[in-house]
Amino acid sequence: MKKTGSLDTFRLIAAFLVIANHTSPLLSYGETADFILTRIIARIAVPFFLMVSGYFLYKYIKNGDNAYILSFCKKIALLYALSILLYLPLNLYAGHYETVNLGREFLKDLFFDGTFYHLWYFPGLILGVMIVAFLVRKIGLKFTFFISLILYVIGLFGDSYYGMTETFSSLEAFYEAVFTLSDYTRNGVFMVPIFLVLGMLIYKGNNMIPFQRNLLFFVISFSLLILEGLLLHALKLQRHDSMYIMLIPAMYFLFISLLQIRGKSSKDLRSISTIMYIIHPWIIVLVRFAAEVVNLEKWFIENSLMHFIGVSFLSLAAARIITLVWKRRNNATPPPTGRAWAEIDLQALRKNATQLKGVLPEKTKLMAVVKANAYGHGAVRIAKELSDSGINSLAVATLAEAIELRRNGIKCDILILGYTPAQSIRIIKKYNFTQTVIGLEHAKELNKHAVSINVQIKIDTGMHRLGTDASQLAELKEIYQCQHLNVVGVFSHLAVSDSLDKDDIAFTNRQIDRYNQTIQWLETQQLPVGHQHIQASYGILNYPHLQYDYARAGITLYGVLSQNDRVLTNVELKPVLSIKARVAMVKTLHPGEALGYGRAFTAASTMKTAVITIGYSDGIPRNMANGHVLIRSQKAQVIGRICMDQLLVDVSGIEGVQADDIATLIGRDGSQQITAEDVAESCGTITNDLLSRLGERLGYVYKV
Numbered sequence: 001m002k003k004t005g006s007l008d009t010f011r012l013i014a015a016f017l018v019i020a021n022h023t024s025p026l027l028s029y030g031e032t033a034d035f036i037l038t039r040i041i042a043r044i045a046v047p048f049f050l051m052v053s054g055y056f057l058y059k060y061i062k063n064g065d066n067a068y069i070l071s072f073c074k075k076i077a078l079l080y081a082l083s084i085l086l087y088l089p090l091n092l093y094a095g096h097y098e099t100v101n102l103g104r105e106f107l108k109d110l111f112f113d114g115t116f117y118h119l120w121y122f123p124g125l126i127l128g129v130m131i132v133a134f135l136v137r138k139i140g141l142k143f144t145f146f147i148s149l150i151l152y153v154i155g156l157f158g159d160s161y162y163g164m165t166e167t168f169s170s171l172e173a174f175y176e177a178v179f180t181l182s183d184y185t186r187n188g189v190f191m192v193p194i195f196l197v198l199g200m201l202i203y204k205g206n207n208m209i210p211f212q213r214n215l216l217f218f219v220i221s222f223s224l225l226i227l228e229g230l231l232l233h234a235l236k237l238q239r240h241d242s243m244y245i246m247l248i249p250a251m252y253f254l255f256i257s258l259l260q261i262r263g264k265s266s267k268d269l270r271s272i273s274t275i276m277y278i279i280h281p282w283i284i285v286l287v288r289f290a291a292e293v294v295n296l297e298k299w300f301i302e303n304s305l306m307h308f309i310g311v312s313f314l315s316l317a318a319a320r321i322i323t324l325v326w327k328r329r330n331n332a333t334p335p336p337t338g339r340a341w342a343e344i345d346l347q348a349l350r351k352n353a354t355q356l357k358g359v360l361p362e363k364t365k366l367m368a369v370v371k372a373n374a375y376g377h378g379a380v381r382i383a384k385e386l387s388d389s390g391i392n393s394l395a396v397a398t399l400a401e402a403i404e405l406r407r408n409g410i411k412c413d414i415l416i417l418g419y420t421p422a423q424s425i426r427i428i429k430k431y432n433f434t435q436t437v438i439g440l441e442h443a444k445e446l447n448k449h450a451v452s453i454n455v456q457i458k459i460d461t462g463m464h465r466l467g468t469d470a471s472q473l474a475e476l477k478e479i480y481q482c483q484h485l486n487v488v489g490v491f492s493h494l495a496v497s498d499s500l501d502k503d504d505i506a507f508t509n510r511q512i513d514r515y516n517q518t519i520q521w522l523e524t525q526q527l528p529v530g531h532q533h534i535q536a537s538y539g540i541l542n543y544p545h546l547q548y549d550y551a552r553a554g555i556t557l558y559g560v561l562s563q564n565d566r567v568l569t570n571v572e573l574k575p576v577l578s579i580k581a582r583v584a585m586v587k588t589l590h591p592g593e594a595l596g597y598g599r600a601f602t603a604a605s606t607m608k609t610a611v612i613t614i615g616y617s618d619g620i621p622r623n624m625a626n627g628h629v630l631i632r633s634q635k636a637q638v639i640g641r642i643c644m645d646q647l648l649v650d651v652s653g654i655e656g657v658q659a660d661d662i663a664t665l666i667g668r669d670g671s672q673q674i675t676a677e678d679v680a681e682s683c684g685t686i687t688n689d690l691l692s693r694l695g696e697r698l699g700y701v702y703k704v
């Protein structure tokens with residue numbers, strides 16, 4: 001893909017030049033200056049637009065992609081049609097169609113001259129594209145170039161060089177005939193093809209000329225262009241002033257120079273320049289009208305430069321607004337609370353972090369675990385909030401999770417807790433992540449690539465999941481010998497810190513002892529240990545006295561426990577997340593009628609049921625079928641099977657339930673509350689499981 005962003009930027013400049021062409025900015029300061037600017041310099045604008053079209057269309061023309069060319073012409077025709085309508089009031093006001101030959105005039109305008117002075121560009125472009133597409137396919141690009149050149153020369157003598165034509169009567173007769181069809185030779189036949197072809201030649205060529213030389217050629221040809229224009233003007237040869245000989249080399253070198261600048265492409269800029277082109281004559285009218293109304297003619301009409309600036313600024317502003325409105329219309333996204341959503345209470349999150357910090361020793365910092373989309377809470381937003389509230393260390397499970405955070409501007413230290421294959425080591429380095437070394441093999445693989453990264457060594461103190469066994473000191477030492485791995489921490493994980501059973505407490509204490517011994521040994525070996533940490537949420541709540549650098553808080557940060565457990569520390573956690581959905585419709589179920597898949601529920605007596613807009617693909621466990629939701633602050637029992645996108649509840653006892661009512665699946669509604677722990681328990685699982693499975697389809701609403 002070629003980088004063509006500078007073309008987009010120049011389109012904007014070209015749009016301003018077209019406005020200059022129609023407002024004569026320098027007229028108040030001198031006629032010659034204005035002639036140079038508007039009748040010579042500004043004449044590069046339209047050829048530039050044409051070259052851009054040629055540049056991007058060539059591929060399709062060459063490949064015989066008629067459908068594409070046709071759809072391009074259709075798009076231009078549509079723009080033209082809209083523009084015709086847009087300017088109809090001005091045409092009528094100016095009495096443009098009060099002539100005898102109304103039909104002929106109109107056809108002439110429609111196909112060649114444009115129904116308003118600047119609109120000739122659209123029929124010109126369509127006609128030119130058709131001519132060039134036809135010729136390129138019949139005779140190839142090179143011969144098309146020569147034919148286009150001949151057409152341009154014919155055009156020249158009906159335009160800037162018309163004075164010479166007039167001296168030959170037979171020639172003059174030819175041009176008179178041309179002018180009965182089209183007011184100028186500046187049209188789709190004589191002027192457009194050559195610039196389309198120039199764009200195509202540049203697309204096809206490899207343009208290896210160095211930038212400086214190109215720029216020099218441009219400056220020379222551009223200076224000659226100005227000279228040419230001034231000369232023709234002085235000799236009074238011009239009938240019109242759109243076409244010059246030097247315009248061709250000047251445009252060629254300008255375009256190549258722009259391509260060499262590259263730059264980022266912007267669809268917005270492209271749209272803005274097109275809209276400015278279309279609307280600026282209306283803006284001229286409006287500026288004149290407004291200036292008269294507020295008595296500022298002196299400023300905005302009589303002073304040509306101010307007039308130009310006013311029109312330019314308003315055209316740009318209007319075009320920007322139109323693109324924004326258009327974008328909003330096209331990007332219309334449904335409101336997050338329309339169907340099923342998670343409400344995230346960020347104040348509760350901050351409170352929980354403070355509470356957890358409060359039970360830990362002064363020196364122990366929180367490492368916030370935001371894996372699995374921050375346990376279903378939205379990783380980027382949660383990470384931002386925590387980072388803003390002073391937490392500078394995050395943990396995730398996977399490389400992809402880490403990347404998502406970095407790409408969204410999270411600057412914290414990010415520790416990847418899980419296994420990452422060594423082949424991704426450059427990504428780890430690029431984003432400055434810290435990777436967990438899960439064992440000696442892993443360390444060696446990572447080291448092989450000779451890319452230095454930060455790592456933390458995981459020690460297995462009894463969980464027997466990831467990590468180097470705490471007793472394998474030789475292996476540990478070998479990990480330290482991997483010269484490309486910069487060890488910034490050594491950590492372990494507790495297997496039963498949630499249990500208050502005597503045996504489990506003894507087991508946890510043994511894990512802690514092993515960890516401490518390993519750390520001590522490393523220190524006696526003078527190996528850098530870096531950050532130490534072993535506690536996760538339950539480690540914090542049941543072993544708060546431990547004096548390590550970090551504690552890795554996951555589930556408790558979100559204000560819930562894994563299940564309805566007793567813990568040794570008194571902290572006031574506040575649930576961060578609520579899950580809500582809508583009532584879609586209410587129905588009556590008669591005795592004996594069954595409902596839902598499998599006819600799993602049959603009504604014993606007449607009842608009122610409601611369809612709720614959330615299902616198992618949103619993360620509601622399919623086996624929550626015995627649970628309930630809250631509607632109008634009352635419990636409504638789930639009945640029948642939970643579906644992918646919906647579930648059914650009994651609302652017989654609830655007054656006034658109607659479509660669009662809110663159903664709370666987790667969270668508070670009035671005096672009633674459903675906790676994540678209760679839902680998890682009723683589904684035979686833990687909250688970590690329940691929350692981390694919340695579906696991508698949920699809307700998210702953050703309360704700050």
Ligand SMILES: *Cc1c(COP(=O)(O)O)cnc(C)c1O
Pocket residue numbers: 369371417493535536537538552553554555556688
């Ligand atoms: C998930 C995870 C945590 C966080 O656990 P919680 O119980 O949710 O606090 C901490 N450490 C490791 C290694 C983990 O995988």
